[in-house]
Amino acid sequence: MDAIKQFFERDHFAQRAGIRLLEVAPGRATAQMLVGPEHWNGIEGAHGGALFTLADFAFAAAANSHGTVAVAINASIAFVKSVQNGLVRADAREVARSFKVGTYQVELRDETGDLVAVFQGMVYRKRDALPGLPPAAS
Amino acid sequence: MDAIKQFFERDHFAQRAGIRLLEVAPGRATAQMLVGPEHWNGIEGAHGGALFTLADFAFAAAANSHGTVAVAINASIAFVKSVQNGLVRADAREVARSFKVGTYQVELRDETGDLVAVFQGMVYRKRDALPGLPPAAS
Amino acid sequence: MDAIKQFFERDHFAQRAGIRLLEVAPGRATAQMLVGPEHWNGIEGAHGGALFTLADFAFAAAANSHGTVAVAINASIAFVKSVQNGLVRADAREVARSFKVGTYQVELRDETGDLVAVFQGMVYRKRDALPGLPPAAS
Amino acid sequence: MDAIKQFFERDHFAQRAGIRLLEVAPGRATAQMLVGPEHWNGIEGAHGGALFTLADFAFAAAANSHGTVAVAINASIAFVKSVQNGLVRADAREVARSFKVGTYQVELRDETGDLVAVFQGMVYRKRDALPGLPPAAS
Numbered sequence: 001m002d003a004i005k006q007f008f009e010r011d012h013f014a015q016r017a018g019i020r021l022l023e024v025a026p027g028r029a030t031a032q033m034l035v036g037p038e039h040w041n042g043i044e045g046a047h048g049g050a051l052f053t054l055a056d057f058a059f060a061a062a063a064n065s066h067g068t069v070a071v072a073i074n075a076s077i078a079f080v081k082s083v084q085n086g087l088v089r090a091d092a093r094e095v096a097r098s099f100k101v102g103t104y105q106v107e108l109r110d111e112t113g114d115l116v117a118v119f120q121g122m123v124y125r126k127r128d129a130l131p132g133l134p135p136a137a138s
Numbered sequence: 139m140d141a142i143k144q145f146f147e148r149d150h151f152a153q154r155a156g157i158r159l160l161e162v163a164p165g166r167a168t169a170q171m172l173v174g175p176e177h178w179n180g181i182e183g184a185h186g187g188a189l190f191t192l193a194d195f196a197f198a199a200a201a202n203s204h205g206t207v208a209v210a211i212n213a214s215i216a217f218v219k220s221v222q223n224g225l226v227r228a229d230a231r232e233v234a235r236s237f238k239v240g241t242y243q244v245e246l247r248d249e250t251g252d253l254v255a256v257f258q259g260m261v262y263r264k265r266d267a268l269p270g271l272p273p274a275a276s
Numbered sequence: 277m278d279a280i281k282q283f284f285e286r287d288h289f290a291q292r293a294g295i296r297l298l299e300v301a302p303g304r305a306t307a308q309m310l311v312g313p314e315h316w317n318g319i320e321g322a323h324g325g326a327l328f329t330l331a332d333f334a335f336a337a338a339a340n341s342h343g344t345v346a347v348a349i350n351a352s353i354a355f356v357k358s359v360q361n362g363l364v365r366a367d368a369r370e371v372a373r374s375f376k377v378g379t380y381q382v383e384l385r386d387e388t389g390d391l392v393a394v395f396q397g398m399v400y401r402k403r404d405a406l407p408g409l410p411p412a413a414s
Numbered sequence: 415m416d417a418i419k420q421f422f423e424r425d426h427f428a429q430r431a432g433i434r435l436l437e438v439a440p441g442r443a444t445a446q447m448l449v450g451p452e453h454w455n456g457i458e459g460a461h462g463g464a465l466f467t468l469a470d471f472a473f474a475a476a477a478n479s480h481g482t483v484a485v486a487i488n489a490s491i492a493f494v495k496s497v498q499n500g501l502v503r504a505d506a507r508e509v510a511r512s513f514k515v516g517t518y519q520v521e522l523r524d525e526t527g528d529l530v531a532v533f534q535g536m537v538y539r540k541r542d543a544l545p546g547l548p549p550a551a552s
Binding site: 012014017041048053056060130 | 145146148150151152154155175176178179180181184185186187190191192194198207209210212213214216217220268269
């Protein structure tokens with residue numbers, strides 16, 4: 001899993017947004033983002049794009065956790081609570097996976113444990129190993 | 139519309155991602171982002187979060203174009219072509235609007251005019267005027 | 277909850293599809309459908325529309341379980357396993373609820389417990405009591 | 415296109431809902447449903463499941479219009495106007511198509527031309543010809 005963590009450290013956009021991958025295991029991943037003014041939209045709450053990026057990052061880590069490249073084909077997000085400051089944590093889990101397609105759900109929660117957003121995403125799974133990893137079986 | 143443009147210039151997260159609002163009119167908005175390495179994910183393509191942020195920004199501008207605050211409640215995006223470099227343009231249009239809810243579609247296209255992603259979002263419409271704007275009728 | 281059950285027995289389209297409401301409690305509902313040839317599409321599997329209808333029905337029951345009218349504004353569904361025959365069960369749960377909006381997730385599972393589809397829906401909440409019910413507090 | 419029309423006439427669930435395929439051409443399809451009491455939910459409007467089924471049917475016809483089997487993997491729908499009676503028409507168009515995946519948008523409109531719902535769906539494309547059709551090239 002360390003190689004997968006290293007792979008996600010090369011994710012420039014997530015790095016710039018201050019997103020950190022905490023944990024990755026087969027079919028699961030956890031990430032966090034410390035929300036502050038740099039994530040705000042015009043009404044001083046975390047931008048939907050920032051929250052989506054956090055969810056998408058955890059989703060990608062979970063989907064690539066089997067060692068082969070998985071490419072996001074679509075995603076939907078429901079925003080249920082606004083956040084202004086503080087840690088937001090994203091927990092992604094694999095809901096279903098076939099040879100070619102995988103489905104994932106992500107929950108975003110704030111420091112008090114309240115749900116901030118729910119995310120659902122789907123990937124197309126390639127046979128290629130992740131860059132920097134040996135070819136995988138699954 | 140200038141006041142609305144100014145309002146969106148206070149959007150820190152979009153500013154940091156290099157997103158510019160080109161045009162806003164009632165129920166419509168156009169924005170663009172010059173994609174480069176700072177937008178890349180681990181496989182050197184524009185991050186889904188960066189493309190979502192661009193779409194979400196154009197969506198928010200179109201939804202707030204009537205002068206009252208509109209808050210995104212959910213959104214879905216389908217990614218159809220990857221982008222590595224160059225301008226991506228987002229065109230948002232209002233598909234339906236009632237007193238309380240609005241529905242918007244956004245198309246993202248690359249420099250060659252190819253579709254990069256399609257986005258659909260919904261807002262909950264408040265009665266409050268946008269910060270810095272006089273109270274609105276609609 | 278009996279009045280809510282009776283209300284859902286007036287749902288013609290769900291009745292005609294053979295859908296039964298098994299249980300409803302505040303923020304939750306369970307329904308089932310016995311899939312057979314009448315639910316098939318052209319390749320002899322349960323039609324996406326039939327599975328969506330089952331999920332949507334459980335979602336509506338959960339969303340109306342507080343006694344006031346809740347109107348679906350959007351929904352998304354991911355299909356993960358095809359079904360040809362047998363019981364499919366839908367479990368809906370409330371993920372978040374504010375004064376005006378509610379978010380729900382539904383899981384569809386076949387007789388072996390395998391996931392068939394995951395559904396996410398959002399309602400706009402009115403103040404009106406459900407037809408046939410006294411005005412509610414929540 | 416006649417063979418494709420015949421194929422969709424074997425769609426039991428859509429037949430039972432009174433859905434008719436009006437037209438199919440490469441990447442496009444039009445269908446209609448005459449909404450009446452048999453399509454109602456408990457508040458006497460067309461059931462979300464009935465509207466979804468109509469949209470999904472037009473989507474499937476457009477996605478299978480190239481002669482090979484395309485299987486829906488997910489879909490989202492936004493409901494923007496309720497309908498009680500009368501014709502609802504669904505126009506589906508292909509937004510993007512690669513070797514393996516296709517993306518489609520569907521608009522549902524009532525007899526006055528008002529938008530009833532917008533739908534977006536994605537298919538996984540197999541190599542198999544549609545049952546009853548010769549193997550296809552695309």
